[in-house]
Amino acid sequence: MKLSKGSPQPPTRCDQVQLATLLEGDDSQLEFQKAALHVERCEHCQQQLTELAGQHHEWEQISDFLRSYSDGNFVASEQSTSADVNHSGSNDAIDHSQLRAHLDSLLETPRHPEMLGRLGRYEIEGVIGSGGMGIVLRGFDTELHRPVAIKILAQHLAYSGAARQRFARESRAAAAVVHEHVVAIHDVDTDGKTPYLVMQYIAGESLQARVDRDGPLTPREVLRIGAQTAAGLHAAHSQGVIHRDIKPANILLERGVERVLVTDFGLARTVDDASLTHTGVIAGTPHYMSPEQALGQTSDFRTDLFSLGSVLYYMASGHAPFRAEKAMAVLNRICHEPHRPVWEVNSEIPDDLSDVIDRLLSKKASRRFSSADEVHQQLNRILASLQQPRSLNFRKSRRWFRSHATTLWTTLAGSLLFLALTMSLTTYLRVVSPASRLEAASDGAPAASLTGPSTQSPSMPLNSTNSPTHEERTYSIETWQLATRDDRQAWQAKLEELSRQLDTQQLPDGHRSESQFESAWERELGLINQRLETLQNSL
Amino acid sequence: MVPDTRESLILRLPDKEDLAAWDEFATIYQPLVYRLARGKGLQDADAQEVVQEVLLAVSRAVDRWKPGAEYGRFRDWLFRISRNLVINQLTRHKQHHVASGDSVVAELISGQCAPNDEDSRWFDLEMQREVFHYSAARVKKKVTDSTWQAFWLSSVERQPIPVVASTLNMSTGSIYIARSRVMAALRREAQRMLSDETSNQPSSAMQTSQLRPANLAGKKQP
Numbered sequence: 001m002k003l004s005k006g007s008p009q010p011p012t013r014c015d016q017v018q019l020a021t022l023l024e025g026d027d028s029q030l031e032f033q034k035a036a037l038h039v040e041r042c043e044h045c046q047q048q049l050t051e052l053a054g055q056h057h058e059w060e061q062i063s064d065f066l067r068s069y070s071d072g073n074f075v076a077s078e079q080s081t082s083a084d085v086n087h088s089g090s091n092d093a094i095d096h097s098q099l100r101a102h103l104d105s106l107l108e109t110p111r112h113p114e115m116l117g118r119l120g121r122y123e124i125e126g127v128i129g130s131g132g133m134g135i136v137l138r139g140f141d142t143e144l145h146r147p148v149a150i151k152i153l154a155q156h157l158a159y160s161g162a163a164r165q166r167f168a169r170e171s172r173a174a175a176a177v178v179h180e181h182v183v184a185i186h187d188v189d190t191d192g193k194t195p196y197l198v199m200q201y202i203a204g205e206s207l208q209a210r211v212d213r214d215g216p217l218t219p220r221e222v223l224r225i226g227a228q229t230a231a232g233l234h235a236a237h238s239q240g241v242i243h244r245d246i247k248p249a250n251i252l253l254e255r256g257v258e259r260v261l262v263t264d265f266g267l268a269r270t271v272d273d274a275s276l277t278h279t280g281v282i283a284g285t286p287h288y289m290s291p292e293q294a295l296g297q298t299s300d301f302r303t304d305l306f307s308l309g310s311v312l313y314y315m316a317s318g319h320a321p322f323r324a325e326k327a328m329a330v331l332n333r334i335c336h337e338p339h340r341p342v343w344e345v346n347s348e349i350p351d352d353l354s355d356v357i358d359r360l361l362s363k364k365a366s367r368r369f370s371s372a373d374e375v376h377q378q379l380n381r382i383l384a385s386l387q388q389p390r391s392l393n394f395r396k397s398r399r400w401f402r403s404h405a406t407t408l409w410t411t412l413a414g415s416l417l418f419l420a421l422t423m424s425l426t427t428y429l430r431v432v433s434p435a436s437r438l439e440a441a442s443d444g445a446p447a448a449s450l451t452g453p454s455t456q457s458p459s460m461p462l463n464s465t466n467s468p469t470h471e472e473r474t475y476s477i478e479t480w481q482l483a484t485r486d487d488r489q490a491w492q493a494k495l496e497e498l499s500r501q502l503d504t505q506q507l508p509d510g511h512r513s514e515s516q517f518e519s520a521w522e523r524e525l526g527l528i529n530q531r532l533e534t535l536q537n538s539l
Numbered sequence: 540m541v542p543d544t545r546e547s548l549i550l551r552l553p554d555k556e557d558l559a560a561w562d563e564f565a566t567i568y569q570p571l572v573y574r575l576a577r578g579k580g581l582q583d584a585d586a587q588e589v590v591q592e593v594l595l596a597v598s599r600a601v602d603r604w605k606p607g608a609e610y611g612r613f614r615d616w617l618f619r620i621s622r623n624l625v626i627n628q629l630t631r632h633k634q635h636h637v638a639s640g641d642s643v644v645a646e647l648i649s650g651q652c653a654p655n656d657e658d659s660r661w662f663d664l665e666m667q668r669e670v671f672h673y674s675a676a677r678v679k680k681k682v683t684d685s686t687w688q689a690f691w692l693s694s695v696e697r698q699p700i701p702v703v704a705s706t707l708n709m710s711t712g713s714i715y716i717a718r719s720r721v722m723a724a725l726r727r728e729a730q731r732m733l734s735d736e737t738s739n740q741p742s743s744a745m746q747t748s749q750l751r752p753a754n755l756a757g758k759k760q761p
Contacts, residue, residue, distance in 0.1 A: 022716050023723040040712030053719035054726055062725060063694045065671040165584060296598075 019049050106152065106194050119196065120189065122150060138201065141186075147201040148186060151264075152194055164195055171197050173241045174265040181232030183252065183263035199263070204255040207315065208248035216318040216346055219353060223383040225251070226312045228260035230376035233308065237301045237372055241265060244299070246307035247288040248314055286330045287320040291363050294331040302365040305372065309360025316353070317345040321361060335363070352382045560614035561601075563673075564621065565594060567732070571669040572625055575662065579629055593628060597621050618732070626662050667733060674728035678721060689714045690721035 018035035025032045039045045054062070107117025107124055116124040122139040128149060129136050137150045153167050168190040174197075175185035187198035207225065211217065217225070229251055236243060243250075243265055250264045290306035292299040313321040321339035324330045339361055343354040356378050362368050369375050572593050576586035597620065604616055679687050685707050692703045693714060704714045 023720055036712060036716060039715060040710055046712065046715045049715055049719045053722040058726065059694060059722065061667075062671055062722070062729075063697070065668045066675055066691075066695045068668060165588075 019045065019052050022049060023053055119150060119152075119194075120192075122148060122198065124150070139198075141198075147203075149183075149199045149201045151197040151199065153196065164190060167195050167197070170265060173239070176239050177236045177241055177265075179232055179235035181228045181260055181262060182235055183261045200261075202252045202254055202261055202263070204253050206249050207251040207253060207311070210253055211248060211315060211318060217315045219316070219349055220383065220386060222312060222315045222349070223353065223379050223386070224258075225253070225260050225315060226308070227376050227379035227383065229262055229308060229311065230372045230379060232260070232262040233301075233304050234372035234376060236262070236265070237304070242299070242301050243304050243307075244293070245288075246304050246311060248311055251311065286327045286334075287322065288314075289331065289334060290365070291335045292365060294334050300365070301372070302368050305360050305368045305375065306362075306365075308372070308375065309357050309368075312353070312357050312360065313339065313342055316342045316349050316357070350382060350386065352385070353379075356382070554613070557613040560617060563732070564597075564614070564617050567666075567669050567673050568593065568597075568621060568625075570672075571665055574669075575625065575629055575665055578661075578665075589628065593621070593625055596624055622662065622666070626658050629658065629662075667729070670729045670732045671725065674725050674732075677728055678724045681724070682717075682721060685709060686717040686721060689717035693718050694722070 018031065018038070021029070021031050022035050022039065027033075027036075039049060050059070053059075107119055116126060116137075118124065119137075119139065121142050123142060125138045125140060127135060128138050135152050137152065139148045139150045140146075141148050153164070168188070171185060171188040171190070175188065178184065183202060184200040185197060186200065189196050189198075229246075233243065233246070243262065245264065246262070250262060252261045252263050253259075254261060286294070288307045288310040290299060290303040293303055310321055321342075322330055322333040322337070324333055339358075341354055342357050343349050343351060356375065360368055360375065369378070569590055572590045573586050576589040577583070581589065597617065600620060601617075604613060688707055689703060689709065692698045692706065693700050698706075700711055700714050703709075704711045707714070709717070
């Protein structure tokens with residue numbers, strides 16, 4: 001075929017470059033379209049293009065690879081790649097319709113029309129909430145006739161063997177903790193299709209809900225809730241169970257009696273579970289995490305103490321100690337920045353409590369308390385002391401000192417600095433000899449070199465009597481002798497000028513006693529003599 | 540599911556590119572290690588544990604990585620040590636908690652462990668399978684649906700090109716172009732991940748795949 005002028009006929013020659021355009025180029029370009037037209041008709045180029053894309057065995061192999069995933073859905077990897085960096089704070093966001101559908105698939109048909117469904121011997125009455133590990137339902141035990149809370153492992157975790165195992169372990173660990181301030185575990189089922197955990201049902205609200213509604217609590221409430229939480233934690237710790245996710249939402253306040261119960265040992269693992277102690281997995285609400293959790297380091301029971309400190313802070317101030325817009329920034333603050341003392345945020349908070357919180361919030365685990373029990377006792381002690389308040393003046397003065405500490409220190413440091421400066425200035429002026437001043441003034445005449453460390457007190461009334469003093473005369477003579485004949489005249493003039501200057505620069509305190517002057521002079525004279533002697537000896 | 544380990548790495552990997560490399564690594568390694576472990580005869584739960592251990596061991600080893608010529612780029616280093624770790628882990632699967640030993644990690648990083656050839660080849664093959672699977676997901680998102688279908692039907696499902704052309708209502712030439720474009724893109728994507736850690740045995744894995752594709756093709760994904 002010939003190339004006809006101006007017509008859109010494709011070229012007949014099979015051009016490698018054009019094939020490359022087809023593989024990687026922009027399909028809206030003219031070049032691409034020309035090549036595409038050609039490939040449409042040229043079988044040779046169809047083969048060429050195929051080979052350029054990949055050798056025969058590569059086509060075969062890659063197709064084989066993909067065929068082994070032949071369901072053709074890439075949901076798993078797509079989900080993982082698009083995962084949000086800051087998802088850690090958004091675990092609670094579960095779609096309601098999704099939740100409902102999920103529940104319908106889990107539960108058997110209810111015996112009573114007002115119930116949602118049935119799970120084993122439990123009639124499900126409603127949904128209490130949902131979290132990272134699963135959903136929590138309100139149920140009724142048809143055998144023992146008591147209300148229960150049922151925690152069901154989240155759908156995506158129910159199919160994972162590791163998560164199932166963790167759930168089973170967690171349940172066993174939590175069930176071992178029996179304490180009046182820990183929510184009791186009644187039953188656990190990890191064999192069925194959906195693993196679940198049956199817990200004591202607590203009518204009431206969470207600490208989170210309480211503070212959200214009422215704002216900061218009174219010091220007594222903070223102490224009471226804090227002490228009871230610490231007691232519950234101590235019970236768990238002594239069983240080797242670490243909570244790892246202490247936060248206001250996991251602290252329940254029973255309606256009426258206001259008893260505090262720690263719940264959701266959702267991430268608790270037994271300390272002796274070797275495969276999990278070294279994990280360094282970060283999970284949980286970032287605001288109440290400890291620095292070691294945030295850094296993914298090994299953590300022990302003291303991580304709960306830090307979180308407890310954050311919870312106390314939250315109760316006392318109405319907000320978490322470390323706040324930021326993004327989860328990562330929160331973690332960064334937890335690890336590297338000090339918190340603002342709680343008494344600065346809420347002046348009602350006793351100093352003792354503020355100190356306990358400070359110690360719990362130590363970045364170093366070793367600086368926190370040695371056990372949750374110690375915290376419990378401390379908080380109870382402060383609570384008792386609140387019943388018989390000490391004089392407020394002491395507290396106030398202590399406050400005053402603390403809040404003005406910076407000013408006080410600055411003033412003190414400033415005074416010290418001023419003192420030091422004054423002293424050094426005095427010394428300087430005492431030490432510097434008039435001769436060296438002469439040297440400076442006379443542009444490097446070798447005047448001072450031999451006179452040595454001769455001293456003249458600046459406060460001395462040098463020319464007060466309008467006649468050269470003894471001292472001045474001496475120096476004049478010395479410098480005179482050392483100066484060359486030619487510039488004697490100039491020297492003389494300079495010296496006179498300098499004397500006048502010294503006279504006018506006198507310090508206000510010009511009334512040194514004669515004896516002081518004499519002794520200083522004598523000492524200096526002795527020094528000069530010494531110096532001369534050494535010079536003579538060396539010669 | 541995003542690996543939990545990622546959260547702990549965010550603070551330790553200040554470079555966004557490194558974090559992206561980690562994510563890609565975790566995305567590829569989770570199903571890969573799972574399949575390998577199942578291939579070794581492990582139960583589902585045990586295989587899941589192995590996956591966790593590998594990710595944790597590697598995430599711990601991340602602290603030892605330093606930018607500089609000695610270790611190379613983070614992603615290359617990451618894939619290199621992980622390859623060694625996994626091969627090692629699968630070879631001696633009796634040693635269940637290999638991940639917790641610092642010395643093991645150190646050994647892996649220094650590249651002292653010498654996995655036997657067969658295990659290495661098996662690993663590389665499965666690695667390629669996983670990488671191509673991952674690349675396919677990425678390429679699929681970048682091309683039009685008909686372009687993807689042209690490739691999928693004609694090469695993966697081995698339908699004759701004229702049939703595909705009529706199914707998709709496209710010309711024969713455009714089927715050729717579409718499938719070749721996808722293939723080239725797939726290879727480009729995969730090359731990015733495969734070039735570094737298998738460069739010491741560039742074509743061996745490619746060849747072995749022809750020796751044993753059938754018995755491995757049927758492995759289930761988690």
